[in-house]
Amino acid sequence: MPKISSDLTGLFRKREIFWDLQEIAKENPKVLSPGAFFDWMCKNYITAVTVSIRALMDQSSDVHSLWRMLYEILEHPGIISRRSHVSLYRTAPKELDLGNKTFDTVVGRSKQYLPNGMIRADLRKLEDASARVRRFVNKRVVHRTSPGEIRKIPKFAELDEVIDVLDRIFCKYDLLLTAAGTMSTRVERNNDWRRVLHTPWIEIGSKFRPKA
Structure with a gap:
């Protein structure tokens, strides 16, 4: 349970940074040119988030995933x-x-x-919400198949929705199993990550900043 909770918290923190950067770029469009950095950032965000979602949905018998946790509960009727x-x-x-x-x-x-029917319904919610993400990882990230293998690539809003679904279902079972009572695994940061952007990254005179 703590590992699953930590993984979900990590997803929320990645999402927070990603969307904060989008807002920063809207306020100051100059940072978008040249576009190589933001293109790299977006691709890495997509990879990191989709792979994490796939891991939380892993059905292998030797892993500790959210999907596996619900399946084990289903396999032991009456445990909750x-x-x-x-x-x-x-x-x-x-x-x-x-x-x-x-x-x-x-x-x-x-x-x-807890009725088995409710557990099955929650498993279906997890599977339905993450289906396109898992397919994307299997076809584009882990393996390189032809472009026609995927008709629609998951959009950023869809990734947000998958994270929210996983979070809601995890918190439901965390409450029943531990009485934790947390509404979400999203945790407020102890510091402002944006402070790193307050200072120019490349100083005048650096080898990474050629003279005009």
């Missing part, structure tokens, strides 16, 4: 129960009541166990 969830709230009677209310909200008021 009201009793096991409420037992996570042990310190006070009010918290035990909170445990029951949480299970009511997420699973259902009359339910004692």
Whole structure:
């Protein structure tokens, strides 16, 4: 669970930097010319994010992925129960009541166990949301197939949506299994990454800055 959470947090941080840079470029279009740097950045962002999504959806039996976690839960019916969830709230009677209310909200008021149908539905949501991304990685990143193998390349907005779907489903199961109660794996940074852009990268006189 911590590794999956960390991977999702990493995706949000990559996304934050990418979209911040887009806004910075809109404010100052001069940084877009020549375009080699932003072209390189966009391609690397696409590769990093799509490969991370594919890893979170890996179905291999020897990996720790989000897809695999849900599949293992499906293979062990009853592992997520009201009793096991409420037992996570042990310190006070009010918290035990909170445990029951949480299970009511997420699973259902009359339910004692997380239904397999709900787990299957969540697996389908993961698979449907990430299908084009996984195909892109398999056909264009990991293997180089002919351009006709992929009709539509995932768009940046689609990558954002996949990240959000993975995050929502992970947080649901993290809540049921650990009572963590986090709404998202997105974590605020302790510092402003944009500070690195406040100072010119190449000083006058550098070998990387030829005289005009």
